[in-house]
Amino acid sequence: MPKAYVFTRNGGPEVESLIDQDVPVPGPGELLVAVRAAGVNPVDWKLRDGYVRPGSERQSFPTVFGSEAAGVVEGIGPDVEGFAIGDEVFGNPVTGGYAEYTLLPVAVTAHKPAGLSFTDAAVLPVAAATAYDGVRQLGLAPGSTLLITGAGGGVGTAAVQLARHSGVHVIGAAGAAKKEFVESLGAVHVESGPGLADRVRAVAPDGVDAVFDLVGGDTLRAVAPLLADPAALISAGGKPLAVELGGAAVARARTAAVLDEVAKLVVGGVLRTHVNRAYPLLGAGDALRAVESGHSLGKTVIEVVA
Numbered sequence: 001m002p003k004a005y006v007f008t009r010n011g012g013p014e015v016e017s018l019i020d021q022d023v024p025v026p027g028p029g030e031l032l033v034a035v036r037a038a039g040v041n042p043v044d045w046k047l048r049d050g051y052v053r054p055g056s057e058r059q060s061f062p063t064v065f066g067s068e069a070a071g072v073v074e075g076i077g078p079d080v081e082g083f084a085i086g087d088e089v090f091g092n093p094v095t096g097g098y099a100e101y102t103l104l105p106v107a108v109t110a111h112k113p114a115g116l117s118f119t120d121a122a123v124l125p126v127a128a129a130t131a132y133d134g135v136r137q138l139g140l141a142p143g144s145t146l147l148i149t150g151a152g153g154g155v156g157t158a159a160v161q162l163a164r165h166s167g168v169h170v171i172g173a174a175g176a177a178k179k180e181f182v183e184s185l186g187a188v189h190v191e192s193g194p195g196l197a198d199r200v201r202a203v204a205p206d207g208v209d210a211v212f213d214l215v216g217g218d219t220l221r222a223v224a225p226l227l228a229d230p231a232a233l234i235s236a237g238g239k240p241l242a243v244e245l246g247g248a249a250v251a252r253a254r255t256a257a258v259l260d261e262v263a264k265l266v267v268g269g270v271l272r273t274h275v276n277r278a279y280p281l282l283g284a285g286d287a288l289r290a291v292e293s294g295h296s297l298g299k300t301v302i303e304v305v306a
Contacts, residue, residue: 018281
């Protein structure tokens with residue numbers, strides 16, 4: 001039987017398991033996809049811990065990990081147009097990506113360009129698409145200065161590149177170990193942690209025009225006062241706090257059209273995925289530990305052989 005990596009209840013790593021599961025059956029508007037690769041994101045372990053997405057119901061167990069995947073269409077549900085058996089696709093699965101088979105809703109599924117690998121496609125639907133939506137939401141003019149917290153992670157890596165492509169000056173806050181990596185993306189690195197706001201002021205004495213927060217908590221509280229206009233603050237790391245401080249959550253489009261655009265940017269050389277490490281499905285737990293540590297560079301991927 002096909003295998004999937006799941007959590008059997010809310011908790012820590014002890015609730016994770018590799019199990020056998022039936023091949024899912026696509027419903028209306030869904031595609032059955034043989035997974036070739038799945039991206040690993042912080043939200044994966046947060047859901048295991050008990051986080052519930054706004055507007056979502058609590059999980060039924062076992063729950064398959066994974067919010068982004070790429071693979072090959074093997075089945076088509078009712079009311080689906082524009083896709084055929086054998087198509088190479090990527091998107092946001094409804095039955096989890098850490099599996100040999102999953103279901104993708106066509107509303108958030110795009111055709112994978114021939115010049116894009118499954119591994120690279122699998123890391124676009126969450127991190128790169130969030131970065132794309134956030135940078136577009138800010139709408140900064142060329143020459144503006146943007147502070148990105150968590151600049152060395154999956155979303156941050158993409159956000160730095162997209163902002164720089166738009167002619168925006170970027171200050172990237174990240175740990176000291178990520179300095180060289182963040183600078184390689186074209187950002188000015190400032191070390192995260194206590195005193196962050198002072199370090200930002202030192203490299204940007206005229207201030208920053210916007211903040212794209214990916215960390216939340218104390219980091220978000222520290223950098224918010226750097227802005228003359230609180231409305232120029234958006235966050236994917238501390239959404240309620242951002243609103244409390246006068247900013248906003250990143251407004252996610254969650255459409256196939258955005259996935260198409262992001263894929264074109266990768267194929268065109270504007271955006272690099274910076275996949276740091278790939279694990280087999282049998283090593284899904286190790287992949288989660290790497291991301292959960294908070295120290296991984298770029299993106300982590302699970303490569304699945306169905």
